[in-house]
Amino acid sequence: MRYQEHWSRTLFMVSTYTLLIVLALLCLFPLVHVLAVSFSSPSAASSGQVVLWPIDATLGAYEYALGRPQFIDAFTVSLKRVVLGTVVNMVLTILVAYPLSKSSTAFPARTWYVWFFVLTMLFSGGLIPLYMVVREMQMLDSIWALVLPTALPVFNVVLLLNFFRNIPVELEEAAIIDGASHWRILWEIYLPLSKPAIATLTLFVVVFHWNSWFDGLIFMNSPANYPLQSYLQTLVQQDLFMYSTSDPRLLEQVSNRTLRAAQIFLAALPILALYPFLQRYFVKGVVLGSVKG
Amino acid sequence: MxxxxxxxxxxxxxxxxxxxxxxxxxxxxxxxxxxxxxxxxxxxxxxxxxxxxxxxxxxxxxxxxxxxxxxxVGFENFRFAWNFPDTMEVIANTLYISSGKIVFGLIAPIVTALLLNELRLKIVKSGVQTIIYLPHFLSWVILGGILIDLLSPSQGVIGRGMAALGFEPIYFLGDNTWFPWVLITSHVWKEFGFSTIIYLAALTSIDPTLYEAAMVDGANRWRQTWNVTLPGIRPIIVLVTTLSLGSILDAGFEQVLVLYSPQVYESGDIIDTLVYRMGLIDAQYSIATAIGLFKSVVAFILISTAYWAAYRFAQYRIF
Structure with a gap:
């Protein structure tokens, strides 16, 4: 049944399409702009001619950025952090979500544990006491300082345990009759059936670790241990910084502005590369969160 | 719960x-x-x-x-923090910035979701969705870096544009009138797209026969939106509002830390950044912790109330 098209309706539709497309372009513009700046020559960048397309295109900023040991070091720290952090987060999330997805009849201590973990979502000791704990644990300047304080993402546990609850109990009962242990049930029944949920949460966690920078800033005393985003933060905050290069050829191809733009883009690149997957899964993740048993 | x-x-x-x-x-x-x-x-x-x-x-x-x-020393640190001239200013800044974010962060995605829902060309709809979700996944370091570049009065594209049109370029990140609004706008810009997901999901669950009935009753599009669509997504709006009120003391620590500078402390310094500077930069551990504890306690009360209210009125529960 088709609604009769008035001229006002047509006008409304045209403006809706226009507005939404403009909104989308507004979301894209800053990224495209920074990309254009990063590929432009320093003189074009500083004279403000660059808007959406590189002028006097050069790879100088990227060559310089990728040639800086600090950048490479920071990139390596970030990679390590993402791998280690994701493994720790996912293993703990799965191990906690499984028992907590049981009924309190099957697992009487469940209620106690739930409150134990949920309380940490509601109340926190705050920044300074956390810093002191990490320092007391002798973890300053160690990669573990970036991984262990956020080892258990409680919200992800909630999402996963709700997912686990939708798995038919009959499967588990049958396995128990066959003499399977809970470890095996988790490994051979729950995990294979929860692949989409686990993929979603893994992506969330990867993005979280890649994007985190504040903990790197405070827990790492030596800038050599900064993950990429913490390193980038120090760059971004310095409006003018002096870099020394003995290569005059490079000076013509790199400026603070183009170099910063190049590094910003390089740091965003892994997220952009993951984005097709993110987009596919995160909608599911949000829906996952709103579906309660 | x-x-x-x-x-x-x-x-x-x-x-x-x-x-x-x-x-x-x-x-x-x-x-x-x-x-x-x-x-x-x-x-x-x-x-x-x-x-x-x-x-x-x-x-x-x-x-x-x-x-x-x-x-x-008992409550000495709290007394000191309370009488500290910056404290009131910082609390006021926090509330100002975060209420701006809550209000506009609520309206923008609802309007966007309603408009997206009107689109019939699938390619445009999914294209727009793909693009507007993107900023959510980038960190404040990256977006802050881009914003600092865009808003630089001498080199930034916005300053240049204003100059070209004959205006005096505004230093948005150094001006106390503009700075809170830069925070609010950029926050809404980053999150509005992602926030539409939950409303779009709610919109698909509205019973289509309600629209047919409304049409039979002679309701035009606007009336249908007002009388069918909005009531249909009201529970989710109530839920999101309630939960966001629980975090009204979080004005966006990472965002502010990337974007602010001493000249905009007056309008942009928030509780979290004050705690950070006092505690970890000036090493006044006890006073910073006292301010942090004050914030944690208030936040705890607000969040618990929000969850309780969300459970009571929208049947939402985290477990």
Whole structure:
């Protein structure tokens, strides 16, 4: 049944399409702009001619950025952090979500544990006491300082345990009759059936670790241990910084502005590369969160 | 908040074998405890540890003396923080910035979702969605870096554009009138797209026959939106608003830390950044912790109330 098209309706539709497309372009513009700046020559960048397309295109900023040991070091720290952090987060999330997805009849201590973990979502000791704990644990300047304080993402546990609850109990009962242990049930029944949920949460966690920078800033005393985003933060905050290069050829191809733009883009690149997957899964993740048993 | 269990009917078999069941259950929970133990230990250290560390808010904490050796001063730090001239300003800034974010962060995605819902060309709809979700996934370091570049009055494209049109370029990041609005706008810009997801999901669950009935009653599009669509997504709007009120003391720590500078402390310094500077840069551990504790307690009350209200009025529960 088709609604009769008035001229006002047509006008409304045209403006809706226009507005939404403009909104989308507004979301894209800053990224495209920074990309254009990063590929432009320093003189074009500083004279403000660059808007959406590189002028006097050069790879100088990227060559310089990728040639800086600090950048490479920071990139390596970030990679390590993402791998280690994701493994720790996912293993703990799965191990906690499984028992907590049981009924309190099957697992009487469940209620106690739930409150134990949920309380940490509601109340926190705050920044300074956390810093002191990490320092007391002798973890300053160690990669573990970036991984262990956020080892258990409680919200992800909630999402996963709700997912686990939708798995038919009959499967588990049958396995128990066959003499399977809970470890095996988790490994051979729950995990294979929860692949989409686990993929979603893994992506969330990867993005979280890649994007985190504040903990790197405070827990790492030596800038050599900064993950990429913490390193980038120090760059971004310095409006003018002096870099020394003995290569005059490079000076013509790199400026603070183009170099910063190049590094910003390089740091965003892994997220952009993951984005097709993110987009596919995160909608599911949000829906996952709103579906309660 | 705790999910009440669906009734587990005791079957005949269970009653008959009650003894064995109880016994086997007790043995069976051991793997459950083992699975939880690693997370339990880490949570004790890194979540509950800092909670005990909060006692330094009541001390004149000196790092070399430690918690046991430092002098107890009661509420002295709180009194000091309360009389500290910056405190009131910082609380006011926090509330101003975060209420702006809550209001516009609520309206923008609802309007966008309603408009997206009108689109019939699938390629445009999914294209727009793909693009507007993107900023959510980029960190404030990246977006802040881009924003600093865009808003630079001398080199930035916005300053250049204003100059080209004959205006005096505004230094948005250095001006106390503009700075809070840069924070609010850029926050809404980053999150509005992602926030539409939940409304779009709610929109698809509205019963289409309601629209047909409204049309039969002669309701035009606007009336349909007002009388069918909005009431249909009202529960989710109420839920999102309630939960966001719970975090009204979070004005966006990472965003502010990337974008602010001493010249905009007056309008942009928030509770979290003050705690950070006092505690970790000026090493005034006790006072910073006292301010942090004040924030945590208020936040705890607000969040618990929000969750309680969300449960009470929208049947939302986290577990």
């Amino acid at each position: 705790i999910r009440s269990e669906a009734s587990v009917p005791a079957t005949v078999a269970q009653t008959r074998r009650g003894f064995w069941h109880r016994r086997s259950r007790r043995i069976n929970t051991l793997p459950f405890h083992l699975m939880i133990v690693p997370a339990l230990i880490l949570t004790l250290i890194f979540k509950y540890g800092p909670m005990f560390g909060l006692v330094i808010a009541f001390q004149d904490f000196v790092p070399i003396r430690g918690i046991t050796g430092s002098e107890w």
